[in-house]
Amino acid sequence: MSSPAKRPARPEDVDEICGSLPDTELGTSWGDRPTWKVPRGDKGKGFVLHRAPHQNAVDPATGEMYDDLLVIVTPTEAEKHALVEDESTPFFTIDHFNGYAAVLVQQSRLGEISREELAEVITEAWAAKAPQKLVREHFGE
Numbered sequence: 050m051s052s053p054a055k056r057p058a059r060p061e062d063v064d065e066i067c068g069s070l071p072d073t074e075l076g077t078s079w080g081d082r083p084t085w086k087v088p089r090g091d092k093g094k095g096f097v098l099h100r101a102p103h104q105n106a107v108d109p110a111t112g113e114m115y116d117d118l119l120v121i122v123t124p125t126e127a128e129k130h131a132l133v134e135d136e137s138t139p140f141f142t143i144d145h146f147n148g149y150a151a152v153l154v155q156q157s158r159l160g161e162i163s164r165e166e167l168a169e170v171i172t173e174a175w176a177a178k179a180p181q182k183l184v185r186e187h188f189g190e
Contacts, residue, residue, distance in 0.1 A: 057160035058167035063119065066168045067097055070175045071187050087179040094178040096122045097171060105145045106153065117156040122174040126150050132170070138162055140170075150177070 067073055067085040078084040078095045086093030100106070102114035121140075123129040132140040132152050139158035146153070152170075159167060176184045 055163055055165065058162050058164045060117075060156040060159055062159070062164050062167055063097065063156070063171070066164075066171045067175070070172065070179075071183055072179070073175065085175075087175055088183065096174040096178040100153070103145075106143050115153075115155055119154050119156060120146075120151050121154065121170055122177050123150045123152055123170075124173055124177040128173065138166075 064075070064085075067075070070087065072088040074086055074089040074093060076084055076086050076093060076095075078086075078098060079101070082101060083099040084095040085097040086095050098120040100115075100118040100120050102116045102118075104114060106115050106118060107113060108115060123132065126148075129142065129150050129152055132138055133142050139161040140152040140154050142152060176187075179187075
């Protein structure tokens with residue numbers, strides 16, 4: 050049996066990872082979209098969003114709108130481009146997100162990366178939106 054860190058990521062890992070980070074809550078944004086936010090409460094900023102199907106994000110092979118997309122914030126556009134340009138990862142972007150530090154990933158393709166890699170990307174997303182004091186406490190700085 051492989052250790053949980055090295056096994057392929059699964060869609061349910063997203064909520065487990067987000068929920069394990071300090072001061073997070075699952076709320077909504079963009080109307081009714083499930084969104085992981087930090088910190089809890091009214092000042093919370095989204096770092097992982099379940100995106101509604103939209104005609105600006107379609108499967109090039111079928112023309113169907115993706116119905117299982119996550120939007121994951123990246124600390125900077127440089128990190129976004131590093132993830133998108135790494136052909137070993139399932140992360141991508143669309144024109145709608147030009148100039149916005151976030152990547153898209155289909156939940157059905159999370160198994161192409163390890164749970165450990167997913168945790169790293171989500172933790173960086175959390176750190177990009179969390180209050181700096183909370184980030185320093187979490188990383189023990």
